[in-house]
Ligand code: HEM
Ligand code: SF4
């Protein structure tokens with residue numbers, strides 16, 4: 001499994017690099033796949049509502065009403081039809097990439113399992129919505145889908161009468177089944193929306209909107225495509241003849257040719273086994289979970305910064321229980337806590353200054369304490385060649401330990417968001433180092449979702465706890481890069497040390 005993930009992550013790394021050149025790190029579509037999924041869902045829903053105004057739900061009239069939209073009203077309903085088609089195709093593409101990428105980044109195991117598990121039925125719903133949509137056009141493709149799907153469903157022992165009998169010839173066809181498909185095509189997307197909401201319930205402030213430029217750009221491309229290659233039907237369905245050739249939409253219907261080669265019952269078995277194994281991936285192999293965050297009430301003033309910063313909705317503020325004159329205290333929900341340590345980075349009591357004795361902040365990770373972090377900072381950092389000495393605070397998801405060497409100490413944290421800004425001040429003002437490099441995940445792509453964003457905003461003094469004004473910013477540098485970008489990280493360190501050389505000489 002590890003090898004598959006590694007290979008996939010290498011492929012994504014290369015593809016993302018190309019996109020980063022074209023779009024920049026902030027707008028790289030690979031870092032917005034989940035949000036693009038939401039966006040394409042909304043386009044599909046909005047265009048679907050528009051189409052429904054002109055769509056005739058009678059089985060005889062359906063095809064004619066779609067033809068009217070496509071040909072007579074090509075400039076409005078026709079474009080809407082094409083946008084509906086292309087946005088739903090784009091939804092499949094981004095969701096498949098999204099799940100492959102989450103898998104490659106290993107963001108599905110341990111406490112992350114929830115989004116994966118709720119994603120599995122979402123995938124099935126995307127296909128139910130898409131296939132029922134093709135059915136409604138009632139053209140030759142719809143006829144092929146209707147016959148193939150019902151014959152496949154009939155291999156299940158659930159139906160008293162074979163449902164494929166509805167499609168034997170034009171005299172057996174009733175409107176009942178068609179109405180059922182219309183209802184499925186309306187209610188399945190509504191249920192899917194509910195599942196999408198559940199899917200992000202463990203993410204506080206989930207990123208469900210892509211940046212404006214990406215949203216406008218993708219809509220413009222799909223509109224242009226709609227004008228150049230409008231979605232069209234494939235001739236009216238005629239149950240008295242078998243359609244000789246139909247062209248399939250490979251995004252939704254790629255599995256249909258399998259029905260010609262694999263017996264229906266066997267295919268059901270493969271589908272069920274496929275979905276169950278897919279749903280079990282978060283536990284293959286099970287992840288050894290790290291201890292969750294621990295609150296120390298005597299050191300907590302109830303400021304709720306930890307609650308505001310936790311990316312996984314793992315903290316709740318409840319009325320104070322220890323009689324001290326504060327309103328609230330945080331409690332940790334161990335099921336949600338991913339042990340990212342971001343809460344410790346946001347706590348005002350996580351400061352290396354002031355105390356001579358051991359530090360115990362209001363909240364921290366029991367196995368990676370703020371006290372231990374201070375000891376790592378304070379350890380002597382020799383440099384034989386006289387170059388500026390640098391402390392690199394790096395997250396576990398970069399391979400920054402490779403930078404460790406003469407005059408360079410790499411201090412690993414579960415997430416860069418665990419670093420209280422006062423540690424940067426402490427490292428420089430107490431001369432433990434000449435410069436501080438912060439090596440985190442790529443922008444918008446933090447493994448723990450919000451760690452690098454909070455770090456940037458704390459450094460920019462936009463979010464508590466602020467970096468103090470007195471810290472010379474020419475001695476602090478950010479290197480937010482994808483996990484595998486070791487050469488770029490090493491180059492960033494070299495350039496920083498050279499620049500520091502000039503600052504130190506001044
Ligand atoms: C309509 C389909 C889907 C949409 C719109 C969607 C959207 C999203 C969004 C917005 C996020 C949160 C991103 C963030 O704020 O950091 C997310 C996370 C995630 N999704 Fe999906 N998703 C979909 C389908 C799937 C599927 C099919 C799977 C896999 C089976 C999946 C697995 C995940 C995982 C593993 C995460 C990250 C969990 C974590 O960081 O703890 N998603 N998704
Ligand atoms: S360690 Fe991370 S997930 Fe757990 S409570 Fe703190 S911020 Fe939330």
Ligand code: SF4
Pocket residue numbers: 295299300301302303304305306307329330346347348349361362363
């Ligand atoms: S940030 Fe620290 S002081 Fe504030 S509520 Fe959380 S634990 Fe308490």
